[in-house]
Amino acid sequence: SGVCHYSTDLYLEYSWNLKKKGAEIMGCWGVKAFESDEGLDALEWIRNHIPEDGCLRLKELLEQLKLDEWCRPPAAENGESHSSTMLIAELMESFQNGTIEEWEYLPNNPFEKVVSFLVEKESVKEMCEYLSKTLESARKNTQDNQWNGWFEETNWNKWQEHMESLIETMRKILEQDGEVLDLIPQTKQEISEEHIEGGMNME
DSSP states (O other): OOOOHHHHHHHHHHHHHHHOOOOOOOSSSSSSSSGGGHHOOOOOHTTTTOOTTOOEHHHHHHHHHHHHHOOOOEEEEGOOOOOOOHHHHHHHHHHHHTOOOGGSSSSOOOOOOEEEEEHHHHHHHHHHHHHHHHHHHHHTTTSSSGGGGGHHHHHHHHHHHHHHHHHHHHHHHHHEEEEEESSSOOOOSOOOOOHHHHHOOOO
16 A cells, blocks of 8 residues: 555544544545545556556546556445545546646656546546445445544545535536547647547556
8 A cells, every 4th residue: 555644643643543432544634535545556556557648548547446456446335535536536637627737746747748638428427426426325424433434524524525526527527528538628739549549558
């Protein structure tokens, strides 16, 4: 699993809660998947598997992550707070909004190679349903587990708002014309036919 960069205060709170409540809390330091061990595992996998032609394909990305031991998303019925599917939704938002540079603070940003992110509506619908079911299940979990394992109600509420925002982003993509969409606005570089017809190189 990815390295967890806890602050001292958060780590102490984490340890105290484990001892006090016997709670099982996942490694995270924020409500986003990008701020969790699960999300960083998926992000590292994606960074290492960007195709040479710079064209990401959502369907193949989801299929490959499901096969990976560390990145396989948990069942939506579990209502877990973070998953690789959630991380991809956040990534899609960043590509669409042109804020992907915020994800990388190190030199040689691998996402600079990405010139196209093709998303099939069938896959977007699958993600939307997964995120919706996860949110629904998490809310049901609170009947037996206060705030679904979050230490503070504020974070639990922020997480729900973040999930609702991701779900709305998926729905807006589904409302657009066409069965396959490119999340990256094509300005300086046009996508060739081989990007549309080809697949991701997962070797």
